[in-house]
Amino acid sequence: MLHRFSVLVACSTLLLVVAGALVTSNDAGLSVPDWPLSYGQLMPKMEGGIFWEHGHRMVATTVGFLTLILAVWIARVETRPWLRILGWSALGAVVAQGLLGGITVLLLQPKPVSIGHACLAELFFSTTVAIAWFTSPAWRRGGPNVEDPGLHRLALAAPVSVFIQLALGAAARHKALGALAHIAWAPVTTGMVLWLVTRILMRHSGHGQLRTPALALVTITFAQVFLGIAAYMSRIATVDAPQPMKVMVVFTSAHVALGAMTLACSILTGIQVFRYAGRVSACPTIPEALPANS
Amino acid sequence: MKKFWISLGVAAALMLNGCGGGEKKEEKKAEAPAAAPAAAPVDDANAATVTGKVAFSGAKPTAKTISMEATPACARAHSTPQKSEEAVVNDNGTLRYTFVWVKAGLPDRQWPAASNTVALDQSGCMYRPHMLGVRAGQDIEVTNSDPTNHNIHPLPKVNREWNESQPPKGDKKIKQFAREEVMIPVKCNVHPWMKSYIGVVNHPFFAVTGEDGAFTLKGLPPGEYTIEAWHEKYGAMEQKVKVEAKESKAVDFEFKG
Numbered sequence: 065m066l067h068r069f070s071v072l073v074a075c076s077t078l079l080l081v082v083a084g085a086l087v088t089s090n091d092a093g094l095s096v097p098d099w100p101l102s103y104g105q106l107m108p109k110m111e112g113g114i115f116w117e118h119g120h121r122m123v124a125t126t127v128g129f130l131t132l133i134l135a136v137w138i139a140r141v142e143t144r145p146w147l148r149i150l151g152w153s154a155l156g157a158v159v160a161q162g163l164l165g166g167i168t169v170l171l172l173q174p175k176p177v178s179i180g181h182a183c184l185a186e187l188f189f190s191t192t193v194a195i196a197w198f199t200s201p202a203w204r205r206g207g208p209n210v211e212d213p214g215l216h217r218l219a220l221a222a223p224v225s226v227f228i229q230l231a232l233g234a235a236a237r238h239k240a241l242g243a244l245a246h247i248a249w250a251p252v253t254t255g256m257v258l259w260l261v262t263r264i265l266m267r268h269s270g271h272g273q274l275r276t277p278a279l280a281l282v283t284i285t286f287a288q289v290f291l292g293i294a295a296y297m298s299r300i301a302t303v304d305a306p307q308p309m310k311v312m313v314v315f316t317s318a319h320v321a322l323g324a325m326t327l328a329c330s331i332l333t334g335i336q337v338f339r340y341a342g343r344v345s346a347c348p349t350i351p352e353a354l355p356a357n358s
Numbered sequence: 359m360k361k362f363w364i365s366l367g368v369a370a371a372l373m374l375n376g377c378g379g380g381e382k383k384e385e386k387k388a389e390a391p392a393a394a395p396a397a398a399p400v401d402d403a404n405a406a407t408v409t410g411k412v413a414f415s416g417a418k419p420t421a422k423t424i425s426m427e428a429t430p431a432c433a434r435a436h437s438t439p440q441k442s443e444e445a446v447v448n449d450n451g452t453l454r455y456t457f458v459w460v461k462a463g464l465p466d467r468q469w470p471a472a473s474n475t476v477a478l479d480q481s482g483c484m485y486r487p488h489m490l491g492v493r494a495g496q497d498i499e500v501t502n503s504d505p506t507n508h509n510i511h512p513l514p515k516v517n518r519e520w521n522e523s524q525p526p527k528g529d530k531k532i533k534q535f536a537r538e539e540v541m542i543p544v545k546c547n548v549h550p551w552m553k554s555y556i557g558v559v560n561h562p563f564f565a566v567t568g569e570d571g572a573f574t575l576k577g578l579p580p581g582e583y584t585i586e587a588w589h590e591k592y593g594a595m596e597q598k599v600k601v602e603a604k605e606s607k608a609v610d611f612e613f614k615g
């Protein structure tokens with residue numbers, strides 16, 4: 065039951081990421097100048113940009129409550145202390161995320177806040193996916209350990225480079241950087257993902273717990289590259305339009321959503337590598353800390 | 359495993375700090391412009407005039423059609439779809455919505471204050487007018503004639519930025535910009551096609567071209583001036599002009615499409 069609920073939270077969070085992407089793509093971030101109320105109301109007339117901005121706030125409120133339930137639920141039934149901590153961290157992240165969203169509205173979208181809001185959104189989504197994974201029967205079932213300690217570095221580098229790519233994308237969207245950095249980093253990210261996936265498939269293709277996330281990761285990453293090209297081209301094609309055009313909005317928002325999935329999938333693959341690949345005889349090495357990137 | 363996830367939490371917290379650290383928005387104080395010598399009436403008897411036209415050459419741009427379907431109240435206000443006012447070439451080959459002003463050369467003095475209020479209306483989910491000029495500190499009366507919510511969001515670089523909502527037939531807002539700034543874009547994020555430009559000038563020598571593409575800057579003291587013509591799509595250009603007392607001179611601009 066907890067697993068099913070955590071899957072629901074993860075799916076709702078993906079929806080929330082899409083809703084947030086639609087706000088930015090429709091340039092609707094400031095269509096509701098007040099926060100936490102909207103036009104002084106709980107429910108303003110859902111027209112134009114207000115539909116996107118207030119809709120985003122409504123989905124976000126829902127996800128916030130779902131996360132609260134999830135954290136309490138985990139705390140009550142889970143025996144794994146680290147998972148309980150992860151549950152509370154998710155709650156903390158979603159609250160912080162709501163505050164960042166409010167701050168960016170009240171301070172008229174300062175770039176660092178808007179970019180921070182986008183970055184934290186991706187991390188929060190990955191956290192909900194990880195919780196869904198840790199509560200799944202497949203996680204409990206486990207699998208054999210394999211000898212491949214060198215894989216750890218790659219398993220860390222891939223999600224980090226994906227996250228950098230997402231941060232660069234957010235910076236481009238909020239006009240802190242041009243799109244060039246995001247485009248230039250794309251081959252690096254793709255390369256890191258390919259390197260990790262190839263090594264897993266070449267050495268551990270018999271290990272379902274490693275193979276499945278690796279295959280999913282490479283599939284999503286490739287789709288994401290093409291979606292990125294489509295999003296870029298749609299933006300170029302509609303640059304003279306008097307308002308955000310649907311084709312651009314759809315491709316860009318899909319690109320953001322798939323970006324969130326890429327990060328989540330790369331982190332899942334990393335988790336699997338850290339769980340199963342190591343020195344078979346010795347305890348698995350645990351990194352002291354994830355680099356606090358960008 | 360445990361440590362891994364604690365550290366992920368820590369990393370997320372650091373992220374929050376790192377990514378969201380710059381929340382403090384620079385509050386640009388809306389200070390009054392620096393005190394200049396006391397106002398003296400313009401010497402009308404010797405005043406000079408600069409007139410001109412803003413011509414447009416090249417292929418006439420096709421006006422982009424706006425889709426208002428996202429807000430039915432906006433769409434209902436028009437029998438035919440509205441066109442973008444980003445680039446409007448008049449029938450006589452001149453360019454509409456060009457801001458022409460004296461950018462430099464005026465003596466350092468205070469000009470008689472403007473007594474009137476300048477109107478900026480939101481009507482049919484379009485800004486009326488599309489472009490306007492005001493004196494620094496002059497009252498701008500913002501009204502909403504539509505049966506729909508608008509937000510008004512000027513994006514100045516020098517003046518203080520603000521974003522306020524205005525409900526249907528809501529109370530008018532009286533706003534000022536304290537400092538000279540050419541130009542301040544104004545946006546509505548509810549209706550992302552809505553755009554207006556406000557030119558804020560320290561003196562009374564400015565104009566916005568209309569259907570004839572002409573402008574007149576009168577009451578100028580004799581002197582040598584830099585006249586700038588600013589257009590949202592085609593950019594800005596400058597010309598120098600020297601006028602003697604009572605003289606009227608023509609300065610024509612030409613933007614290329």
Ligand SMILES: [Cu+2]
Nearest residue numbers: 508546548549
């Ligand atoms: Cu509006």
